Amino acid sequence: EVQLMESGGGLVKPGGSLTLSCAASGFAFSSCNMNWVRQAPGKGLEWVSSITSSSSYIYYANSVKGRFTISRDNAKNSLYLQMNSLRVEDTAVYYCARSRFVPGSIGDFDYWGQGALVTVSS
Amino acid sequence: EIVLTQSPATLSLSPGERATLSCRASQTVSTNLAWYQQKPGQAPRLLIHDASNRATGIPARFSGSGSGTDFTLTISSLEPEDFAVYYCQQRSNWPLTFGGGTKVEIK
Numbered sequence: 001e002v003q004l005m006e007s008g009g010g011l012v013k014p015g016g017s018l019t020l021s022c023a024a025s026g027f028a029f030s031s032c033n034m035n036w037v038r039q040a041p042g043k044g045l046e047w048v049s050s051i052t053s054s055s056s057y058i059y060y061a062n063s064v065k066g067r068f069t070i071s072r073d074n075a076k077n078s079l080y081l082q083m084n085s086l087r088v089e090d091t092a093v094y095y096c097a098r099s100r101f102v103p104g105s106i107g108d109f110d111y112w113g114q115g116a117l118v119t120v121s122s
Numbered sequence: 123e124i125v126l127t128q129s130p131a132t133l134s135l136s137p138g139e140r141a142t143l144s145c146r147a148s149q150t151v152s153t154n155l156a157w158y159q160q161k162p163g164q165a166p167r168l169l170i171h172d173a174s175n176r177a178t179g180i181p182a183r184f185s186g187s188g189s190g191t192d193f194t195l196t197i198s199s200l201e202p203e204d205f206a207v208y209y210c211q212q213r214s215n216w217p218l219t220f221g222g223g224t225k226v227e228i229k
Binding site: 037044045046047050059061062095100102105106107108109110112113114115 | 154156158160164165166167168171177178209211213216217218219220221222223
């Protein structure tokens with residue numbers, strides 16, 4: 001069974017930093033592209049970042065570029081999102097999501113974790 | 123950036139009725155479009171990929187159609203568990219984008 005479990009969420013002050021982790025199990029993690037998607041309270045979904053299976057290609061939304069860093073450790077079946085210079089508008093539930101396999105493409109998202117809440121507030 | 127516009131924002135229907143949800147892209151995405159269902163307090167679930175292909179385990183009452191800029195998600199006969207918010211998402215161009223969502227509520 002595919003499982004994705006986020007951790008590391010919490011309350012942080014504006015300008016602060018936080019690192020989210022996503023532990024993957026039940027599939028060949030090292031073969032899959034992975035993603036972070038967020039959802040502000042009461043709002044819609046926003047793609048944040050994607051990383052290919054071997055970390056060769058990394059993509060960011062303009063809203064987080066230069067502040068967030070996505071990474072992965074295939075030996076540990078883990079995905080990470082380091083978030084720096086956090087803003088109030090970064091407050092959201094952050095989901096880890098697996099890309100459906102599509103040759104030559106990041107794909108859409110076929111499995112999702114339950115999410116980690118990040119609250120940025122003074 | 124490709125903007126996806128979903129309509130209507132809210133759809134009020136009764137169980138057993140047919141639901142038709144629309145997603146329009148600001149430029150062509152070919153058939154690189156997916157649909158997701160999200161219930162309160164839950165993560166989204168992939169329903170349809172590549173505009174018209176049901177994801178694994180998705181009931182046949184869900185169907186998708188369209189290409190280019192205009193897409194439709196149809197639920198042929200609403201079950202009680204289908205009342206939720208539905209999002210479309212394109213993977214044709216970076217950045218990946220989602221529509222604003224359509225809430226299907228019980229009338």
